[in-house]
Amino acid sequence: MSPRLxxxxxGRREFVGLTAASLSAAWLAACGRDLVSPADAPRLARATSxxxxxxxxxxxxxSGLTLTAAPGTADLGGGQRSTAWMYNNQFPxxxxxxxxxGRATIQLTNGxxxxxxxxxxxxxxxxxxxxxxxxxxxPGGSYAYDFTVAQRACLNWYxxxxxxxxxxxxxxxxxxxxxxxxxxxxxxxxPAGAYEVPLIIRDASFDSAGNLKFGSKSSGxxxxxxxxxxxxxxxxxxxxxxxxxxVLNGCNARVLRLALGSGAPFTLIGNDGGLLAAPTSxxxxxxxxxxxxxxxxxxxxxxxxxxxxxxxxxxGWDLVEFRGTGAVVTSAAIPVGPLSSITPLSGPAAPTRTFxxxxxxxxxGRLYDINRIDFQVPLGTVERWRFRTNGNAPHPVHVHGAxxxxxxxxxxxxxxxPWERGWKDTVLLGxxxxxxxxxxxxxxxxxxxxxxxxxxxxxxxxxNFQVV
Ligand code: C2O
Ligand code: CU
Ligand code: CU
Numbered sequence: 001m002s003p004r005l006x007x008x009x010x011g012r013r014e015f016v017g018l019t020a021a022s023l024s025a026a027w028l029a030a031c032g033r034d035l036v037s038p039a040d041a042p043r044l045a046r047a048t049s050x051x052x053x054x055x056x057x058x059x060x061x062x063s064g065l066t067l068t069a070a071p072g073t074a075d076l077g078g079g080q081r082s083t084a085w086m087y088n089n090q091f092p093x094x095x096x097x098x099x100x101x102g103r104a105t106i107q108l109t110n111g112x113x114x115x116x117x118x119x120x121x122x123x124x125x126x127x128x129x130x131x132x133x134x135x136x137x138x139p140g141g142s143y144a145y146d147f148t149v150a151q152r153a154c155l156n157w158y159x160x161x162x163x164x165x166x167x168x169x170x171x172x173x174x175x176x177x178x179x180x181x182x183x184x185x186x187x188x189x190x191p192a193g194a195y196e197v198p199l200i201i202r203d204a205s206f207d208s209a210g211n212l213k214f215g216s217k218s219s220g221x222x223x224x225x226x227x228x229x230x231x232x233x234x235x236x237x238x239x240x241x242x243x244x245x246x247v248l249n250g251c252n253a254r255v256l257r258l259a260l261g262s263g264a265p266f267t268l269i270g271n272d273g274g275l276l277a278a279p280t281s282x283x284x285x286x287x288x289x290x291x292x293x294x295x296x297x298x299x300x301x302x303x304x305x306x307x308x309x310x311x312x313x314x315x316g317w318d319l320v321e322f323r324g325t326g327a328v329v330t331s332a333a334i335p336v337g338p339l340s341s342i343t344p345l346s347g348p349a350a351p352t353r354t355f356x357x358x359x360x361x362x363x364x365g366r367l368y369d370i371n372r373i374d375f376q377v378p379l380g381t382v383e384r385w386r387f388r389t390n391g392n393a394p395h396p397v398h399v400h401g402a403x404x405x406x407x408x409x410x411x412x413x414x415x416x417x418p419w420e421r422g423w424k425d426t427v428l429l430g431x432x433x434x435x436x437x438x439x440x441x442x443x444x445x446x447x448x449x450x451x452x453x454x455x456x457x458x459x460x461x462x463x464n465f466q467v468v
Contacts, residue, residue, distance in 0.1 A: 051235035051321055052077025054228060057176065057198065060094040062104035062149075067093070067118065069160065069174055070111025077231040082211045084173035085112060087158075091230040092200050092250070093176025096158065098149045100182040104129075106145040110137050115162045116169060117143060120178055121290060121398075122156030122272055122425050127445030130400055133163035133370055134446075151403075152340075153185035154274035154423075155198075155246045155292045163370050167252050167454030171214045171221060173230070175200065175250050184340055185275060191244040191296070191332040197236065199310075201228050201319060202250040218360050219392070220253030220455040226317045235307075235321040238299045241331035243322075244269075247293040252454040254315070255394050255428065259284045260297070261309035261318070267334050270294030273403040273423020275340035280418040284313065288396035288428035290452040293419060296334055299324065342422050345405050345438040347382030355449065355463075357389040357397070357429060360456050363449070367460035374463045377441055387427070388434040394453055397435070398426040401447035401467060404439035426452055441467040 055077070067087050074084040074091035087093030098104060110116045115138055119131030128135075129147040137143050156178040160169035177198045190196070203223030207213040215221060228234045249256050260266065265281040272292050279296070287293060302308065304326025310319045353375065356364050366374070377383065384407070387397045403423040406416050412433035420427060429435050441447075450462035 051233045052231050054197075054234040054236040054320060055231045057090060057092055057095045057229060059097050062096050062098045062106055063102070065096065065104070065106045066109070067106055068109040068111050069116055069118070069169075074173060074230055076227065077233065080210055080232060082206070084212060085169060086173045087176055090176075091173040093158065093174065095177040095179060095198055097179045097181065100149050100152065100180060102149050104145060104147050104149060107142060108137075108145065109142040110139055112169070113139050114165050114169070115139070116160045116165070116174075117162055118158050119161035119400075120156060120158050122154060122292075122403075123147070123149070123178065124151050124402060124443065126443055127447070130445070130447065131161045132446060132448065133161055136162040149180055151180065152274045152423075153180050153182040154270065154272065155179055155248065155294060157200075157248050157250070157290075157292070163368075164458045167216060167221060167458045168214055170250070170454060171204075171252055172212060175202075177246065177248060179246065180274075188335055188339065189332055190269075190335075191242050195241055195332065196244040196246065198246045198248070199228055199320065200230075200248045200250045201226065201256060201312075203227070203252075203254050203315075216455060218455055218459060220453045222254055223251075226312065226315070226319050228320050234319070235323050237325050238302065238322045239325050239327040239329045240300045240302060241329050242334055243297050243299060244332075245293075245295045245297060247287065247295060249287045249289050249291050251289045253289060253394070255289070256287045256312045257284060257314035258287060258293075259311050259313050261311050264298070264308070267296040267298070268293065268419055269296055269335070269339055271419050271422055272425045276418075276422045277340060277342045278338050279335055282418055285419050286417065286428065287419070288394055288426065288452070289454070290396055290398055290426040291419075291428070297322070298334060300331055340422075345382050345440060347438040347440075348384050350384065351386035351436065352383035354386040354388065355397070357387065357392075357395040357451055357456075357461060359390070360392050361459040361461055363461055363463045366463070368450075368462040368464075370464070372464060373446065373466050375465045377465055377467045379441060379444055379467055382438055382440045384436055384438055386434060386436050387429045389429050389431065391431050393429060393431040393433070395429040395456065395461070396426050396452040397429050397449070398452045399439065399447070399449050401443060401445065402439050402441045404437040407436040407438055409433055409435045444468060
């Protein structure tokens with residue numbers, strides 16, 4: 001793939017048309033097969049009145065995986081095409097699935113016109129494999145990763161992490177799920193196969209040709225429409241069964257407030273760092289960029305043609321319609337007992353360090369400097385990190401190199417929510433909130449703490465530290 005400048009906003013006009021109903025059959029025929037094949041035409045014509053099948057990204061192993069980040073054309077559903085930047089020409093990228101103890105050997109090739117490097121968000125790996133912006137490779141360059149998966153089952157994800165271009169590269173489509181499995185999870189017999197579905201939720205805006213349009217604003221990119229697994233107006237046909245949804249907020253800046261249109265609860269079983277100690281029933285969940293959820297939803301009573309909508313009640317969006325097939329199958333049960341034993345970290349009551357997320361660009365008054373190491377952390381020592389802000393939230397605070405446990409939130413929303421228990425690597429800091437976490441690093445190396453509101457990150461709300 002030759003590196004070239006191919007900005008999705010200015011790309012080739014491959015888009016077919018927003019209002020499919022307005023397209024006559026003759027027009028469709030005249031467009032030729034580069035745009036719409038005759039077989040696609042009926043599907044396109046129905047696109048305004050029907051929803052599009054949710055894309056399920058292909059599953060790959062991290063062993064000997066080649067990942068190429070490059071421009072291409074994505075089908076957003078119903079024949080609506082957009083230029084995009086993609087891993088292996090998929091939007092979102094393939095779902096990487098690995099077992100604890102397994103080895104990842106991944107060759108990244110940069111087919112973009114910008115520097116890039118891929119970070120495995122949530123993976124606890126050494127510096128050389130962490131995708132730090134210092135490791136970014138130029139257009140045409142490549143980077144070889146080789147690490148062992150040494151952490152519990154969870155949903156992580158991967159995305160670019162070059163200095164100052166992360167927001168743009170993630171926006172144009174470079175993101176994918178990275179699922180880890182282990183024996184503890186397997187013993188629970190959770191819904192699997194077609195009953196375990198990744199939901200990568202993000203927002204986007206479109207230009208008049210229907211291509212993804214990025215407007216970088218210092219206050220963060222907020223899009224006009226949702227995409228779930230890269231699909232507009234998605235639906236998923238569901239049997240009478242319990243489903244497991246692996247949810248990622250893949251937005252640049254938007255905080256989601258997830259709920260089912262029926263008012264039924266989700267059974268929350270996990271988050272960023274894997275399973276929670278026990279399942280909890282929740283009807284609405286606030287999910288910041290880069291946070292993840294492991295949810296069970298019970299469709300055993302959903303009849304044929306009945307449907308339930310997954311909604312973002314913050315934006316008033318219908319995200320995915322779950323459409324009943326009426327098919328009765330042998331379903332996994334909803335676990336009622338303990339899921340996992342989580343050993344609480346114990347550490348100092350007073351903050352070891354305080355991080356003030358200042359304005360939209362600084363931590364503790366300082367802009368990110370890729371060459372500066374701001375502090376050192378002793379290996380194997382539990383520290384209390386305090387996050388606070390003087391405004392301009394949301395600041396989803398993310399730490400590389402370890403998972404942490406949220407201890408408290410004071411001010412603002414004033415509580416730790418059920419989805420913030422267990423192990424986390426990203427926590428939402430709202431205006432006038434102070435959040436304390438306990439964290440221990442078990443690997444030496446150079447890591448990052450930053451805001452995952454990607455405009456803030458790119459503008460300098462990021463800091464290097466060294467575990468020594
Ligand atoms: Cu998801 Cu440092 O990033
Ligand atoms: Cu990360
Ligand atoms: Cu921020």
